[in-house]
Amino acid sequence: MTRYQAALLGLGLLLMFLLYMGLPGPPKQTSQLGRGPNVTVLTGLTRGSSQIFYREVLPLQQTHRAEVLFLHGKAFNSHTWEQLGTLQLLSKRGYRAVAVDLPGFGNSAPSKEVSTESGRVELLEGVLRDLQLQNTVLVSPSLSGSYALPFLMQSHHQLCGFVPIAPTSTRNYAQEQFQAMKTPTLILYGELDHTLARESLQQLRHLPNHSVVKLHDAGHACYLHKPEAFHLALLAFLDHLP
Structure with missing residues (x-):
């Protein structure tokens, strides 16, 4: 083999390697040890134009109709719900539970599409469609x-339940818009969250089909401060959905 042929071969192998590294990998299953018997976490990327990383703990047997999609706050990502044991707990109760990394967080790349409200709606619609939720x-x-x-x-027609936890952006909507939403809602917040929780509650209380749970001695990320109380409230809400 001449030096020219060897150089061409090396260049071809390099291009193949770079192409392979640039392609998104297929979803993969990894067994998580120490998380209870027969617990399997499925991770991967959605197929949409904005590829979103997700993680899901597979239930041994899905016995409940509702399927739960977890978003996250600014300082967190999908791994938070796995570390907290939320995904595992729901899977053991027969719920399908999926957590995603929003664009620019965790393993999801930033996306210009989510700079607008319509783009963020389209992204969530794509997640539900791609993951068949x-x-x-x-x-x-x-x-x-x-x-x-x-x-x-x-x-809202795609939702059978909504669980806001001191969410942002409530001021962007009028009282009449909240009153028109019939989705069963569990409003959760921490007793020590004196800013965003109070602000969001003023608007969310206009949702006609809602209940409120205040987690005592908990701050803004109340699910981290009082995980047992959070899980009990969430499961009680899910178990009573039609």
Whole structure:
């Protein structure tokens, strides 16, 4: 083999390697040890134009109709719900539970599409479609309110439940818009969150089909401060959905 041929071969191999590294990998299953018997976490990327990383703990047997999609706050990502044990707990109760990394967080790349309200709605619609989520309950803490609330206003027919946890963006909507939403809602907040929780509650209380749970001695990220109380409230809400 001449030096010219060897150089061409090396260049070809390099291009193939770079192409391979640039392609998104297929979803993969990894067994998580130490998380209880037969617990499997599925991770991967959605297929839409804005590829969103997700993680899901597979239930041994899905026995409940509702499927739960977890968003996250500014300082967190999908791994938060796995570390907290939320995904595992719901899967053991027979719920399908999925957590995503919003664009620019965790393993999801930033996306220009989510700079607008319509773009954020389209992104969540794509996530539900790509992951084949039906009868969805949307859990939305803090920052993720900028995704969940416009989705609630425009695509609430895709939701069978809504769990806002001191979400942002409540001021963007009028009282009449909240009153028109019939989605069963569990409003959760921490007793020590004196800013965003109070602000959001003023608007969310106009949702006609809602209940409120205040977690005592908990701050803004109340699910981290009082995980047992949070899980009990969430499961009670899910178990009573039609």
